[in-house]
Amino acid sequence: MTQIAEDSILTRLRQDADRGTPQALYALASALVTRQQMAEAFDLHHRAAQAGHANAQIETARMLMFGIAANVDVPRAGEWLLRAEAAGSPIAGYFLALMAVGHPSFAREARTNERVLAAVNANYPPALRAAAIHFGRKPDEHDQTLCLQLLERATHAGDVVAAQLLAERLMHGEGCIPQPEAAEELWAQLAPLGIERLPDISLPLPASTPGPSNTLALEEVLQRPAVKLLSAGPRIGQVDGLLSADECRLLMASARPRLQRSRTIDPETGLPVAQEIRTSSDASIDPIVEDLALRLVQLRMCVAAGVSLTQAENLTVLRYEPGQEYRPHRDYRPPGAIEQDRPEAGNRLRTICVYLNEVEAGGETEFPIASAVISPEPGRAIIFDNLFPDGRPDPDSLHAGRPVQQGIKWLATLWLRERRYRHY
Ligand SMILES: O=C(O)CCC(=O)C(=O)O
Ligand SMILES: [Fe+2]
Known part of the structure; x- marks a missing residue:
């Protein structure tokens, strides 16, 4: 105009x-x-x-x-x-x-x-999407069908993220018989929008106890999963299958349009800069683009980490290509950086990372001092402390994302502060 x-x-x-x-x-x-x-x-x-x-x-x-x-x-x-x-x-x-x-x-x-x-x-797409993902975690056939129906309704209402989740389910036959032609048709409609296929992931339904069938009971997200302890000092825990395939796909599809070259905090200036230490791309999900489904996934991560959602910084989704890595680092921030970003929230107490897809080779998370190496598996979470219980930074929390050798690695990270960081 x-x-x-x-x-x-x-x-x-x-x-x-x-x-x-x-x-x-x-x-x-x-x-x-x-x-x-x-x-x-x-x-x-x-x-x-x-x-x-x-x-x-x-x-x-x-x-x-x-x-x-x-x-x-x-x-x-x-x-x-x-x-x-x-x-x-x-x-x-x-x-x-x-x-x-x-x-x-x-x-x-x-x-x-x-x-x-x-x-x-009322056919409001963000509600349809969140409800679909909720029902999609339940093993009952009826709930699986509901998930697909809700994704279809969201897709018809123009929700491109729901369309991607639907296409993957149709392709893999999740909650339905495989319908590759229908999936291809959806991908063909998404292609002109610049939306490519998501990484192939196959994942059994999560092990959590589902709520009653055919009932929307979002508080299921508050069930604390069993955490396998990998190291006691610093505390490193692992939860397999924390997120469902739909949830992993939701994070990748939501982050993809927002990816940019990763930046880290310069310890001298406290400002974000692109550095060789971290060669991935990432997307920081601003609260303004956070929908109900994304908030529920983050709450699930926070419950696993034993921390309130209000202590979480913005969700970050990282994508590593072959050769890309996150060299050894610690997640706690230098004093200058805390002062620039809500000092009242304190330092980064704990971190939770969830792998979102299968990596063909490489991309493990390594804790060289604590002697732990974790392989990426879709839906698998690792949770670790960056500070001692008294709040002092723990240098033994040193860790790295090893270079990806083959394939792509997708990872979602929440850095969790000592005190309230978010308004709600
Ligand atoms: O990519 C990884 O395995 C580690 C990621 C990480 O250290 C972080 O997000 O703080
Ligand atoms: Fe880290």
Whole structure:
């Protein structure tokens, strides 16, 4: 669109907004958001929200959740969402469920499941995707069918991540008989969007005790898995099959469009720089792109690590090609780096890494001082302490991602702080 045509649209929206109907305020605010004029957009969304416009209430809440043109204010975001939900918006309920996932009362909040179900019934793709992945972990045939049906509905609603999960299931015959033609058809539709096939992974269903069949019970994520201890000092643990094939694929598909050359913190300046120590690519998942499914996976990782989700830095997904590696390093941060990124959260207490695919050769994680070597297996997690119990950095936590020799290695990492890092 030309600049002139765009300006005339904005002028018309402004004239309409001057008459002050909530819909006109909302329309102008939405147009300003696409033009990155966030301060004015927030003011207009807020006015429309006060006048009772449900979508403007959701947008006001989202801007307060993510601190866009306003300071993060989670309680106020929650109030706006409750108002929008009371006015009949299932999407507002979805965001309330999303925020509840990091909260200590999550297990007792039966309404979270009801809210997600309402958003599923409204065909809201992020809710369909999260519910599909939830049912996909359950071995019951009925739940597996539900998973596929929900992925299909999300795909029809335009969700490209769900489409990738669906294609992989159809290809491998997970929860259905193998349907390679249907999978190929989906991949053909995704190709013009620049989306390639995901790595082939085959994984038995996770060993966790599933909730009741045919019932959405997201609190299943809070079950603490058995951790196999590989070393007592520093503590290194392993959990096989922590994540399901759908969850591994979700992480790879969500990260792929956001990959860039990895950076590490320069100990001198405390600033991120590209260095030979870490030659992979990675994607940091900003909370603003975090959907319910991604938050549930991160909560699962945090439960395994015995740490609150609010202590987690942004999820990082790494991708190593042959020859790429993460040379020996420690995850705790130099003092300068802590000061630049929420010093009140303290240092990196613990790390959890989950391998997302099979690596043909190489790519093991090695702890040279603790004498542990872990081979990548999809869904396998390793959890290790970076600090002594008294908070001092433990130099024995030295570890490395050995060079990949053949194939690609995908890994998801959460660096966990000593205290609260996230707002919710
Ligand atoms: O790639 C690996 O095996 C290790 C990754 C790692 O050390 C990290 O993400 O902090
Ligand atoms: Fe590390």
